[in-house]
Amino acid sequence: MRVLKEKSFQTKPLIEPMLYHGLMDFTNMGMWIWYIQSEYVEISTVLQRMLCIENESTIYSTTEWMTKWHPEEKEILKDALLSSVRSQERNIQVVHRLKNGQGDFIWIHTKAYIVRDEHHQPIQMIGVSIDFSEFQDTLESLSKEKEMYQNFLKASKAATWWWNIQTDETSFDEAWANMLGYTLNELEPISLETWKKLTHPIDLEHATNILEDVFTKKIEYYDATFRMKHKDGRYVWISDRGKVISWLPDGKPHIMVGTHIDVTKEKELEIELIKKEAYYRNLLDSSYDIVYFVDLNYKMTYLSPTWTEKLGHSLEDGLNNSFEPYIFHEDLPKIIHFFEEILKSGKRQEVLEYRLIHKDKSIRWFTTNATLVLDDHQNPIGFAGSARDITDEKLYKQAILKEKEQLQKTLMSLGDGVISTDYEGNIIFMNPIAKTLFCKNEVCLKHINKVLEQMKMKKQVSFQNVREKIIGQLKSLVYVEGNITNRSIYLEGVMSTIENEKNQIEGFSLILRDQTEKHQKQQEVEWLIHHDYLTSLYNRRYMEDSLDLYDDPSYLPVGVMMLDVNGLKRMNDVHGHHIGDELITLVADTLTESVAKKDTIARIGGDEFLILSPNTSEAEMYALKNQLLESFNHRIVKGNRLSVALGYAIKENEESTIRDVMKIADDYMYMNKNKKTIVR
Template identity: 30%
Template sequence: MRDIASSIAGTGFKHMRAYDEILLKNLTDHLPVTLYQFIRHPGGQLQFLYVSNAITGIFGVTSEELLDDRAVLIKKVHPDDINDLIESIDHAIDKLQVWDCQFRVVLPDKGLRWVRDVARPVRLDDGSVLSYGYWEDITERKKTSDWLIYLNTALMNISESIIISNIESQIIYANQKVKDLHGYDPEELIGKQADMMNVNPMSEEQLSELIRAMDEGRTYSGVEMSRRKDGSTFLCEFSLTPIHGDEQATCIGVQRDITERTQIMEALAESNERYKTTLLSVGEGIISTDCDGSITVMNPLAEKLTGWSQQDAAGKALTQVLTILNEQTGKTSRNPADIVLETAAAYQPGFPTLLVSSSGKEIPVELIASPIKNHSGETSGVVIVLKDFSEYRERQKQIEFLSFHDHLTGLHNRRYFEKAIKNMDVRANLPLTIMTLDVNGLKLTNDAFGHAAGDRLLRAVADILRKACRGNDLIARIGGDEFVVLLPQTDASMAGKIKQRILRAASKTKLDTLVVSLAVGYSVKTSFRDSIEGVLHNADKLMYKEKFSQGKTMRNQTIDTVLKNINSRFEQEQIHTERVSQFCFLIAGALKWSADKKSEMRIAGLLHDIGKIMLPAQLLNKKEKLTGEEFEIIKTHAETGYQILRSVDEYTAIAGFILHHHERWDGSGYPAGLKGEEIPIQSRIISVADAFEAMTAKRIYQKTRTVEEAKKELLRCSGTQFDPAVVKIFLESVLNEPPA
């Protein structure tokens, strides 16, 4: 009878070719992290066993340099971080705990960079501790995190008291300045009424104006007496700004103590010299006029804001120097000095104002004009206080940008999209197309290559959408891997062209080994009677239908990519995995398993050694017998393979088979020491197929056995290492020869 096993080992696999080791090297070189292994010997000596070439991009040294001398790495670490880093790692190794730490490195060409170090130590039989892990450049992620902390810190330390209230006028947030201004700890105010510190209730006229401002979405401001916790009162300036689109907060209140400013104005009436001296020293722009409205004094900040010097402005009419615009209408506002001189009362515009400097620059300012009284109580002039609101406006813009944009891609976020889709649902935008997109394989990219690679993929998709869409189209990232585009005045034909433009751009985009693949669906609202929610739902259905149809192709591409990289790293590895895969498939067939189960076993055989990606090549290709310490390192590949595959939905079951394919029937295997039928049947099949192929293959570290010798070895180990039933079916049905 023809020996089928020999045929498989010979002509049946002549079409297979070993991939060059450089392919796997390229994989590890292009991973967003640097993989490494090092060992601490019983005497305390440290030695790196393996470092991937990606280290150059993070530390500016080669793997060979580090393997020769680990001191080259320490020299790159920021001096202030070295001691803490060494202490953390030593402690983790002593306790056999996973460490996850961050430190800085200083590179000549890149400057200061942040690095994350994650590793797991394992104690070996001889007392050595083997650690394997990775380094990752987290500089950009750190910048984003630091920026958010900065914004929060700025809010807590801003010079004004800030209170946020809900629709019931109950306080839900107060910053630390509240304690300085009112004497209350922020926590004391939570749940209290927002007007509890007002000395006098609002008049009906004021209340009506406030409600109108809130409805129109503009800021309402004024001056009021406020009461501190100890009962004392002070004059404060306030502004109330509505918040739209937030389920909790409805209003932000900003207060500042203007007692000092008021006292200054009162002092001006008593002494002109004291008035001038004070004006020149305060931290706000101040302009004073005489009773005719001609400028008498300008302090340095007023000079800076207007672009006029005190010398040039003195004696000129205020209207020549100070131009104020209503920011809402763009029209020039009436001269504030004229208003005060007519009414003999303080004046503050009830609208946002812009100061136009001599150069034409428009500066947002807060303006208060008050009369200067002489000893007779008559108005002898006007003092105008100008506060530059540029930084405040910029802070508002930054907060608004963060609340409506995705920080990773810069696109609009879900919150903005939900507001925009309602605003765009008008007749003028018909036909209105909604296009939804999903990034295929993002989860696998994150799991296999790290979240930094996944972030690069998402940013690349965002760039593709920006370039493919038009200026009036709205693009948003509404979920982890989900994007949506609103296309006004776009029919199905035009939407189809835009979709193809996006897909062509995606197919041409290369991110090292990453593939940009998108599932796209769109639906068109042609009648105003159509529900916009229904159009969105239909677009989602079409997108998921396309995603489902692409799933098998994406999985096959993923398998091919993984196999090409792992097989190219070790000699004969491709032949080994494909032979094991074929044996697993044939055994499953002999067991009368379904086509799906047989296919699952074929894939499990192909991927059973995927965890070897983390093993040093010199260890697997070693000709001499492995030491106990080296074998412990080899044993980690089963658990590593499990970790790689378990987060990928379609490989979840296979991950468990691979985890246990080195368990033994008698319970002496690894990693869990399972025994007998505790071991998954799929793992037992892989174990027999793997052992037979290894015995009959050409390996540099062992003598190749004949098929007969290998069969005898399987029989000898049946019931101890292998499942007797699997050995029997393999010999009788796969090799077509009953055991002797």
């Protein structure tokens, strides 16, 4: 009614007073008045009917009326109403739940106006409530049904990248380029500028700000979502995650690694759901339904502006004319019967589906409900009703059904293994790939625990553990990985819930992907990062990362020995680098044979080695020095005895750092280099 008043059709009179209650009736708008000072609430018969409480009184105390509020919303709703009353606000709008006569809670959209006296004190709150359940249920049902089937396809392909932040040197894998429709060769030369050029300019600043937060150590992990331009001109949504794995001594970031995952489908779905939510909310706020009044001769004596919006016909074309030309001819008998039944029974009737003809001759699907309108003498004078356009809903349901069928076909042809279970973990479905992994001679595993047991994870978990983790921490996904027993296959998987339309968990899905090659490469890379490729000893990078750990008091005393191979350059020059490599390898083997298992050996330079011996005394380090010199003296390479200069020092207290002691040992080593008499 407020919208009609604001638009105020100057050329046409407003609805006559005797039609007012009829129009309020058919629109399903329940009115109520809260007498604030007297503390009681009076509701209309429409609101009674909406809540199925026709046998109750229309007058309630404030406390009695609050018992119909949903327990979870009671305090919030009470605070909102009281806050509006105490402030100078005049309007309030809320979506909440009320208990009906059957004890169920239904969704209600309420708008209210606060009436104040001349002293601005609140006297009354006058409100209108509309049944919002149909919108809420439809949205939740469609969204959950779609989400349930998409859970099967949430395994993602990840591309990797590497970045030297100080030099801007970068490295991207082929999957990174493929994600944008390119090959790496097509993008050469690739640098940080390549990423900046392909990233949407609006998103680039946001991603750069997050990187800055990582570099300044405000956050540990980099996590940004942005758009990148595909080769075909469109933009794809990318989830970019990374971490600085190496920092310079001055605190500046050095090396950063990360992954790119194409999340375009997920992002588009999110945007679509946001649009749908806004769409349905706007429908409610802008009189979505066509409101009409038809006399007994089937002439339309009132039409709301939505008539033009939905069907393209002007109000002038429809008013005071029969509705028959606008009804699709096959549905006309149904509509005539609909009004005849209302006139005969005097009760509200509904037609679930019928068609109206748009001005452009297209067909629109509608549903309608109407009630009989009586004059002051209780004589019927016509029908008041509303018609709702359900064309988009029908098309959307058809699309969802088609998508559901397509998802089922896709599920059977996926390259990943897919397993679904009931709530107790009993397997009820395996796609062909999963069967090749967990079936033998057509006999398949019956419970998901057997699948998890065969995966030989680093930290073995059971289905019960996973289920408790998902439910207890309100997580929708849990990741698992491991090798299949007796098979050289490494799997990565994600387990998620399968929920019904009431958000109740009915079962679980497990999607598994063969990542054997990726896992092997990761292990190789992790080994190479911290080891010297020639000697297999730890390298300088490993020692730089872990050296400070030896400042822990539990390691005291700590022996530090520095070694430098004499004559390596001459050996390379005279006999070749392969003999030099043989010399280095011989030194490494000698060290490995001589030191204790608790000690750490590292090659920290071309001819330099480091030994860290926790819980080692001066005497023990002295003995190790002599043992090594004796062992080196018996090693021969190309007729030359192995000559190594060495020096050691002891960290005996917490005041000195391991790096200080390492410098002292290094000084001793250089003092001994090329001398016949060996000191510390």
